[in-house]
Amino acid sequence: MLMLKAKVYVTLKNGVLDPQGAAVCSALHALSHNDVTEVRIGRYIELLLDDASLSEEDATARVKAMCDALLANTVIEEYRIELEEVEVPCAAQ
Amino acid sequence: MLMLKAKVYVTLKNGVLDPQGAAVCSALHALSHNDVTEVRIGRYIELLLDDASLSEEDATARVKAMCDALLANTVIEEYRIELEEVEVPCAAQ
DSSP states (O other): OEEEEEEEEEEEOTTSOOHHHHHHHHHHHHTTOTTEEEEEEEEEEEEEESOTTSOHHHHHHHHHHHIIIIIOOTTTEEEEEEEEEEEOOGGGO | OEEEEEEEEEEEOTTSOOHHHHHHHHHHHHTTOTTEEEEEEEEEEEEEESOTTSOHHHHHHHHHHHIIIIIOOTTTEEEEEEEEEEEOOGGGO
C-alpha cells in the first residue's frame, strides 16, 4: 500500500546555546576525538501519513501545521521537511 | 576557513518499540491530525571537524567510531552519516 513518509529535521536556531551538544562535545574530547570543534543536536522525526493521494503542497502544509503545533518549539527551533512515497505492507497499516 | 561537517541520523532499528513516537502520534491525533499512522523519533547530530584535509573514508571512519562509542546505542539504534565541507568564519573556530 502506498503511503507518504514525511521526514522532519528539527534543529536549534543559530545563536541558541546547545548545552546538550556542548556536553557531547566534551565527552568526545574525553574519548580523544579532539578534532571535533562543535556538536549541535536536534530531532529527526519520521511521520507516516496514510493519505498518499495528497499533493506535495497539501502534505507539506499539513506537516508544517503539526510542527508549529507540537513537533518544534518555533521560538528557539527551526525545522525542515522532506516528503517521500513509501510502500508499506498492508498488515503494518 | 574550510571545515568538515558530519551529519549523523540516529534512528531506532526496525521492530524496536518507540514509546516517544507513540506518545507524539496520539498527541497529533488529539490535535485532529488523524491521517498520521506512525511516528518514529530519532536524533539528528551535526559535528564540526576542524581537519578539512581528511579524506572522506577517514572522516567517515572517525565519525563511525564516535557513533559506536558514544552517539548511538548500537544495540537498539542504527545510524547514517553524511559529510559536507562548510566554510566557517575564522572567529567562530
